[in-house]
Amino acid sequence: MTDYGLKLLFILPFVVFVSSTGRAQNASLKAAYAATLVQLADVLLDHQLKDKKNPDFGALQCDYDKVLHTRASEAVYPFAIAYKITGSRKYLDAAIRTGNWLIKQQEPNGSWKETPEEWTGTTTDQALMLILAWDHLAGRLGKTEKASWRNAIIKAADYLHKTMTPEFASINYVATTCATLASAARLLKDEKYSRRAKELAHRTISKMDEDGFLNGEGGRTHANKLGTDLGYSMEMSLWGLGLYAKLTGDTLVNNAVKHALKSHLYFIYPDGSMDNSWGIRSNKWTTYGGATSDGCQVLFSLYADEDPRYASASLKNLQYLRKNILASGLIAYGPQHEEVMDFPPCIYPTFTKAKNLAMAYELEKKQNRTLAKLPSEATGWVNHFKTVNVALLRTANFMATVTSYGYKDYKAGAKSKYMYRPAGGAISSLWVKGHGYLTASSVTEYSRPEPMSFPEVPGVKSLTPRIAFTDSLGYFTNLFEFDSRMEVKQGRTNRFEVSVSGELKDRNWLAAGVGYRMNYQFSDSAVVKTIRLIYHDARPVIKIIEPIIHYKGMVFTKTDAQTILIKAGDKLFRFKLLSGDAVLNIGKDAEHYWAPYPALKAFPLELELKPAEDSFTQEISYELSVVRMFSED
Structure with missing residues (x-):
């Protein structure tokens, strides 16, 4: 070209x-x-080792940790298609180099370790990329190379045929393996792979709920896994099942994917972002x-x-x-x-x-x-996905996700990486037309369950709006409430109400004696939050924290004891305490309000409430509103 x-x-x-x-x-x-x-x-080609004297010739080196990730050699297929698109020899050479390096890393049992870790489930991803690249590269491989590639594909397919099950791996690996084995059957002309692919595909769709959400991403109960993650479903599992169905003509699986896709489509926000704020792998x-x-x-x-x-x-x-x-x-x-x-x-x-x-x-x-x-x-709708207890809604200016998703990793408990996602009726994402995310979310407590993927970032605070307190027993918040009760109502045009109730809990899901009821009122121009606290066994000072995503150029001004104006480009937002006795703090510990996933920072607004002396209940109401559009003339 x-x-x-x-x-x-x-x-x-x-x-x-x-x-x-x-x-x-x-x-x-x-x-x-x-x-x-x-x-x-x-850019992948720029990261490839090209010195033929280097024993790792053909590997792709990561800038972050300098590791030669075996999975990075899945670039063999993108390189092959880039060659098809452009006709440039550099992509052909890159594809063959990285494929040859990957094959040298294969374990005797046919698997690949996901370096620098020991996990071998990603063998399905690497094998599929080699298989798909084969059609474009086989005619360009030398005789010895061609035999080596074919043998590596056979060994990997045999490993997956023997090993891959929902008991062995999270469900996205199983779904991908359906496509991998179906592709292997086509290439290798061996029906044993097709039979195994069908068995795995049918087991996988059996784990879909009525709304089409796929279970199996979380921790183990006995041998099996539960838990839904919208991101991994949209970006891994559903296409794996869909590609398998396309290759095999399996209408049962194809229809299941089509049904699931209708629900999942709602989670693509108007700006094209994908809302996986609430899924069990939302830590990424x-x-x-x-x-x-x-x-x-x-x-x-x-x-x-x-x-x-x-x-x-x-x-x-x-x-x-x-x-x-x-x-x-x-x-x-x-x-x-x-x-x-x-x-x-x-x-x-x-x-x-x-x-x-x-x-x-x-x-x-x-x-x-x-x-x-x-x-x-489209504006003026609300959708309550009851199987996961997640509500999505859209008004003229706002789109929001409210999550009370109650999955629990019972066996791992607080040690589980899946139990620090937002929950308890939190607004896990709040988007504004023409602006982007006004609030978003991150893990409740940051950790590094996979050191390869999670950088060291000590001291970061959660971006998720929340109710919280700390006392001698520990830290308690609605974000650790995985048994909250949620109701969704549609009122007049473009007005919606979401109500949630539960207990403030610690990381072990234990309550300390403060209940809450939250009511959200969404309209075209405002989100009004009314929070009722019930002090039934404890009377701590409560903090309600609203971290506002802080884009460049935003200015936060406290105009009086109840009001903060937020100037953001051509918009002016207002945070206003409408009722209740609270101290409004602005920017406290702001330097700690950021996250690597998603890479965002926030400016915290905080309402501090002391318990009323003569009552066991206390109520507060405040709003986030779009005040007006204005020009920078």
Whole structure:
């Protein structure tokens, strides 16, 4: 491809064809996938070891920890598709180099360890990328190389055939393995892989609830696993099942995925961000998706013919993802990565999103797609997903997620990495039209369950809005309440009410004697929160904390004892105490309000309440509102 052709390729994805009415109608998703894929392939190529004298020739080195992640060599497929798109030999050479290095890392039993850890479940991801790359590279491999690649694929497929089950791994690995074994059966002409893929696929969809949410991402009860994570489902499991169904013609599995996708589509916000604020793996939420999961474009490409909204969701999420690409070319952990961290991201988000885009490019058969409004772009609705006790709603200016998701890792308890997600009726994400996230969420307590993925960031505080207190028994908050009760009501047009009740609890899910009832009133211009505290066995000082996402240029001004004005670009927000006896603090410990996942920082607003002397209950009401639009003239 000529230099001019490459330049055109990078322009095309952002050309949306407009009708005579001025309304966007069509876009070239295939060109959009190609452009971003080639861009990511270039940065991956920059990280490849190219000295032939180096025993790790062909590996990709991570800037963050200098590790040669075996999973990074899944870039073999993105490199192969970048070669197909551009015709440039550098991508062909890169694909063969990294494939050869990966094969040398294979264990005798056919698995790959997810270096620097011992986990071998990711063998399914590596094997699938080798299989998909085979069609594009086999004719370019030498005779010895070709035999080596084929043998590695057979060994990996046999390992997965023998080992992969929902008892062995979280459900996303099982779902991916369905696609891997179906692909292996096609390549190797061995039906034993197809039979095993079908068995695993049917076991996987048996773990879907009525709303289409897939269980099996969390900790073990006995041998089995439960727990839902929307991000891993959209970026891993559902496309794995969908690709398996496409390869095998399994209509039962295909219909299950189509049903699930209808619910999951609601969680693509109007700006294209993906709301995994509430899932059990939300400790890796980046706002565009997950840091180590693949991406949603492949899923939407598989089902693009079913509904034009899927093309819109795919394109919007891709455009949002692009905003998270750093100057270095690597994909960040979130929108404010360089503001909150002085070290580069791990290479994981870059190669996982690249492989997703490579698959999406190959599955997309149309040059142009008709676009349609996402559910989140329409206003005046609320959707309560009762199987997970999560509510989504949209008014003219606001979109919000309220979570009372009650999954518990009973066996691991407070040691579980899945039990620090927001819960207890928290608003885990609050988005404003034309602004972005006004509030978001992060883990209740930060830890490093996977040192490879979680950087050392001592002292960070949660971004999640919350009720909390600390006394001699410890730290108690609604975020540790996994038994909260939630009701959702729709009032007049674009007015919605969400009510939640529970107990303030510690990390061991033990209550200390303060109950709460929260009522949220959402309208086009405001969110009003009314909190009723019930002091039935303790009378501590309570703090209600509202961390406001602090983008560059925002100004917070306390105008009186009850009011804070927040200037943000062309918007003016107001935080106002409407009723109740509380002290309003501003910016306390602000330097600690940031998170690596999602890479955001916040400015804390805090209401401090002392218990009333003559009552066992206390009520407070406050609002966050859009005051007006204004110009910077």
